[in-house]
Amino acid sequence: MAVIAILVSALVLLSPAAAELQRVQHSPKEDGSLTVLAVGDWGRGGQFNQTLVAEQMGVIGEKLAADFVISTGDNFYNDGLAGDNDTAFFMASFTDIYTASSIQKPWYIVLGNHDYTGDALAQQSPAIREVDSRWTSVNKSFIVEADIVDFFLVDTSPFVLKYWNESKFDWRNVAPRDTYIATLLQDLDDALAASNATWKVVVGHHPVSSGCEHGNTTELREHLLPLLKAHGVDMYLNGHDHCLQHITSIDSPVEFVTSGGGSKAWAGKFKATSDKMEFLYDGQGFLSMELTAAEARLAFYDVSGAVLHSWGLTKSAPASIIS
Numbered sequence: 001m002a003v004i005a006i007l008v009s010a011l012v013l014l015s016p017a018a019a020e021l022q023r024v025q026h027s028p029k030e031d032g033s034l035t036v037l038a039v040g041d042w043g044r045g046g047q048f049n050q051t052l053v054a055e056q057m058g059v060i061g062e063k064l065a066a067d068f069v070i071s072t073g074d075n076f077y078n079d080g081l082a083g084d085n086d087t088a089f090f091m092a093s094f095t096d097i098y099t100a101s102s103i104q105k106p107w108y109i110v111l112g113n114h115d116y117t118g119d120a121l122a123q124q125s126p127a128i129r130e131v132d133s134r135w136t137s138v139n140k141s142f143i144v145e146a147d148i149v150d151f152f153l154v155d156t157s158p159f160v161l162k163y164w165n166e167s168k169f170d171w172r173n174v175a176p177r178d179t180y181i182a183t184l185l186q187d188l189d190d191a192l193a194a195s196n197a198t199w200k201v202v203v204g205h206h207p208v209s210s211g212c213e214h215g216n217t218t219e220l221r222e223h224l225l226p227l228l229k230a231h232g233v234d235m236y237l238n239g240h241d242h243c244l245q246h247i248t249s250i251d252s253p254v255e256f257v258t259s260g261g262g263s264k265a266w267a268g269k270f271k272a273t274s275d276k277m278e279f280l281y282d283g284q285g286f287l288s289m290e291l292t293a294a295e296a297r298l299a300f301y302d303v304s305g306a307v308l309h310s311w312g313l314t315k316s317a318p319a320s321i322i323s
Contacts, residue, residue, distance in 0.1 A: 020187060020190070020191070021139075021141055021142055021143050021152070021187050021188070021191050022138050022139045022142040022143070023142065023143045023144075023145055024108070024136065024138060024142060024143065024144050024145065025145050025146075026067065026068060026106065026144055026145070026146045027146070027147070028067065028146050028147045028148060032147065032148060032292065032293060033148075033290065033291060033292045034067050034147075034148060034149060034289075034290075034292075035064045035066045035067050035288065035289065035290050035291070036066065036069070036070060036288070036289045036291070037057055037061055037066050037068075037069045037070070037103065037286060037287065037288055037289075038069070038070040038071075038203075038237060038259040038286065038287040038288075038289065039053065039057065039070075039071060039072070039259055039261075039262040039286040039287070040071060040072030040073055040074060040112070040205070040238070040239025040240070040258075040260040040262055041072070041073070041074040041112070041239045041240065041242050041260040041261070041263060041264070042071070042074070042075065042262025042263045043074070043075045043076035043077055043094065043262075043263070044077050044093060044263045044264065045089070045092045045093050045097075046092070046093070046096075047263065047264075048263040048264035048284070049263060049265075049284045049303050050093075050097060050262060050263035052284070052303040052304075053261070053262055053263070053284050053285060053286055053303055054097045054098045054099070054100070054103075055100070056285075056286070056301055056302075056304070056305040057069075057098065057100065057103055057286055058098075058099070058100020058101070058102050058103055059100070059305050060288055060305060061100060061102030061103045061105075062102035064288055064290060065102075066102055066103060066105060066288075067105060068105045068106045068107065068108060068144075069098075069103055069105060069106070069107045069108070070107075070108050070151065070153075070203055071107055071108070071109045071110065071239075072110060072112075072203060072204075072205055072238055072239030072240075072259055072260060073109075073110045073111055073112030073113075073115065073156075073204075073205030073238075073239045073240065074112030074113065074114045074115060074205065074239060074240065075094070075109060075111070075112065075114075075115055075123065076089065076090070076093055076114070076115060076118065077114055077263075077264075078114055079114065079117040079118040079168075080111075080114055080115040080116065080117055080118025080119060080120065080122070080123070081115075081118050081119055081122040081123060081128070082118055082119060082122075083119045083122050084119070084121075084122040084125035084127040084128050085127070086118075086119075086122065087128075087131050090128060090131060090132070091131065091132070094132060094135070095131065095132045104134065105134065106134055106136045107134045107135055107136060108136050108137075108144050108151065108153060109123060109135065109136060109137035109153075110137075110140075110141075110153045110154065110155065110156075110203055110204060110205055111123060111137075111140060111155060111157060111205065112157065112205040112239060112240060113157045113160070113163060113169075113205065113206075113240070116157045116163070116169050116170055116171075117168045117169055117170070118170065119170060120140075120170035120171075120172065120174075121170070121172060121173065123135075123137045124137045124138065124139060124140065140155035141153055141154050141155045141184055141187070141188070143191060145197070147197070148197060148198045148199060148291060148292065148293050149197050149198065149199040149200075149201060150191075150195045150197040150199070150200055150201070151201050151202075151203055152188060152191060152192065152200070152201070152202045152203065153203045153204075154184070154188060154202060154203065154204040154224070155184065155204075156205050156206040156220060156224075156238075157169075157205060157206070158171075158174050158177055158180055158181060159181060159206070159217070159219040159220055159223060159224070160206060160217065161219060181223065185223060185224070185227065188202075188227060189227055189231075192227060192230075192231035192233065193231060195231075198293050198315055199234050199235075199291055199296060199315075200231065200232065200233045200234055201234060201235045201237055202224075202233050202235070202236050202237070203236075203238070204220070204224070204236070204237075204238050205239050205240050206220055206238060206240045207220075207238045207241055207256065207258055208220045208221055208224065208225055208228070208236050208238070208256055209221075209247050209249070209256040209273045209274075209275045210238075210240075210241050210245065210247070210256070210258060210271065210273060211247070211270055211271055211272065211273045211277050212241035212242070212243040212245060212258065212260075212269060212270060212271065212280070213241055213242070213243075213266045213269040213270075213271065214240055214241045214271075215241075215271035215272075215273065216271075216273055217240075225254075228252070228254050229249075229251075229252045229254060232253070233254055234254070234255065234296070234313065235254065235255045235256075235257055236254060236255070236256050236257070237257045237258075237259065237287075238257070238258055238259075239258065239259060239260035239262075240258075240260055241258050241266070242260050242261060242263075242264055242265045242266045242282075243258060243260060243261060243265065243266065243280060243281060243282045243283070244258060244259060244260075244261050244279075244280070244281040244283075244285050244286075244287070244300045244308065244309075245257070245258040245277070245279060245280040245281070246277075246278040246279040246280075246298075246300075246309060246311065247273060247275045247276060247277055247278060248276045248278055249275050249276075250274065250275050250276055255313070256275065257287065257298070259285075259286055259287040259300075261281070261283060261284040261285040261286065262284070262286065263284065265282060265283045265284050266282060267282045267283065268282060269282065270282070278309075278311070279300070279308070279309040281300060281302070281308050283302060283303075284303050285300055285301050285303065285308065286300070286301055287299070287300055287301075288301070293315065294314060294315055295312060295314050295315070296312065296313040296314075297310070297311075297312050298310065298311055298312070298313075299311075
């Protein structure tokens with residue numbers, strides 16, 4: 001395995017104070033812009049077109065000069081990692097698949113429900129990071145601060161009540177559920193309120209709004225959505241549904257973006273959502289985000305690298321101070 005060198009200045013881990021989400025600092029480009037790729041539901045040892053998606057991520061990553069990658073969860077199928085010594089499967093599903101030079105950058109990770117049915121603590125282990133230094137899962141929930149944008153990575157599996165009746169889930173350091181969720185929501189509320197970033201993006205595994213197989217996540221609409229609206233979050237990015245979709249809220253500026261097409265897709269499996277469906281593709285692919293202080297440009301790509309759907313968001317320039 002090639003040794004991956006990452007500039008220390010690009011990744012500074014800060015120790016969190018009590019009741020604060022841990023933060024990772026990632027510097028944008030010299031011109032202040034930032035390019036991010038996002039992919040989810042991928043870890044299958046290269047099967048179900050995972051390798052093809054990875055190849056095109058490398059191509060687009062080179063073209064757009066990607067700064068880092070966000071994984072929206074379900075990183076290893078079917079049952080996560082068996083432990084932090086499960087390095088052969090880790091390498092077969094990650095290191096040996098995402099080999100392009102353009103994506104030898106930090107990967108910021110949230111967990112999905114399938115990651116929780118294995119050793120849910122393994123992916124935060126320093127032992128895994130020693131295998132591949134790109135892997136950055138400093139906690140189950142944390143913040144990536146990149147000047148113009150703050151990414152709030154949120155651990156959504158504990159919100160889903162039905163999982164708690166299934167004994168295969170690894171709830172170490174999570175139970176009791178109510179306390180864990182209340183603390184996480186308060187920490188997120190505080191962090192969103194304190195953020196001065198131009199763009200605020202919340203990332204979780206489960207969808208708030210979806211027209212694919214799983215559909216809306218009731219618990220997130222009840223508990224998380226009010227925070228997104230209250231703090232002017234621009235986008236909620238998720239996986240879980242094995243598709244690519246762009247949805248706009250019917251009663252707020254929040255955009256719901258699913259990038260869960262990293263490997264096995266669910267062709268022809270749809271559900272209704274009350275929000276406005278802008279685009280849905282029930283196949284494999286990934287997302288790019290190009291961000292400046294004034295504009296966000298987003299695009300979905302398929303396994304051949306073709307642009308399936310693209311759109312833009314803008315920010316108004318601050319009003320000039322008149323003396």
